[in-house]
Amino acid sequence: MSRIDELIQELCPDGVAGRPLGSLGTRNKGTAMTASKMKTIGGGGPIRVFAGGQTVADVAEDAIPAKDIVRVPSIIVKSRGHIGFSYYERPFTHKTELWSYTIDAPGVDQKFVYYYLLTQVEKLQVLARATSVKLPQLSVRDTDTLNVPVPPFEVQREIVRVLDKFTQLEAELEAELEARRSQYEHYRTEFLTFGDDIPWRPLGEIATVGTGRHDTKDATPDGEFIFYARGREPLRLDSYDFDERAIITAGDGVGVGKVFHFADGKYALHQRAYRVVPGEQLDSRFIYHYLVSDFSRYLERTSVHASVTSLRRPMFLKYPVPVPSRAEQERIVATLDKFEALVSDISIGLPAELAARRKQYEHYRDRLLTFKELAS
Known part of the structure; x- marks a missing residue:
């Protein structure tokens, strides 16, 4: 035992016995300041700002109204999209569509409540989907009334x-895994750095570049085929568009220039995702590794804007690609x-x-x- x-x-x-979560402490409302305003005042200050469950910025003390700052350890509710909870101990604030709990009821350990809430995420995700036809959304009442067991x-x-x-x-x-990833990225860059001693060609001359025809709403949870959309996680679909080895990337959204998939076989494709099918001169895995390593830097070098939010086909067609020998590519x-x-x-x-x-x-x-x- x-x-x-x-x-x-x-x-x-x-x-x-159980007690409603809302009865175990104070529910914090956050700040009415807009996310765009928060980003403009960011600067590495001591106050962390959350929006949508993610960090927006670290801001100075005087950038946020004092009444909106939570200065004690609290549990932040991620109430939209992917439902979840975060435990944060430093001073913070969050947008008003979020809320957080500071557990201060006698005889209740806040970390215990946090760990219990993690066991309820799946149930709350189902509830959020059932009450919102678009983006999954929890209400304050959903968490305030959530029953939390309170043992001695x-x-x-x-x-x-x-x-x-x-x-x-x-x-x-x-x-440790993150350190390994950094090491991998270092060696990948080293292996994929080439000079003028090998030929370079525009990607459009040595690969087929195109998009799909589906929308995200076409996805079926138990579909037979993988469906590459614009997100990091692929979906499923009952039909396929292509049967090939290809590199897939999002045409817009947060994954632009950063998220790549390697397709090998039958798959379906979103109308705003791109497929790159290398010709005979290129090993498909070689160009996959090269795109992962260099494409986001290429966008930074060629863009006049601070960030690229969407891709157009000419960006791919003009992208310069090194073409070492097939033996070197395979090595x-x-x-x-x-x-x-x-x-x-x-x-x-x-x-x-x-x-x-x-x-x-x-x-x-x-x-x-x-x-x-x-x-x-």
């Missing part, structure tokens, strides 16, 4: 101690494919270990935070 089981048997053998304080603290340890181990693995591909697998393939190495650790953590978290309900 674990220490937690012993404490439960000793302190709450008949079950645990000693039980809460022991659960927090165990889960904090799991979280720390996961963070260490993530840091580079063999090396970079191995590096990529080590930092991306969840079946081997650190990614596999991190995936296994997350699965283990979620299993224990859900188990530790499931209590017998106290009879009324």
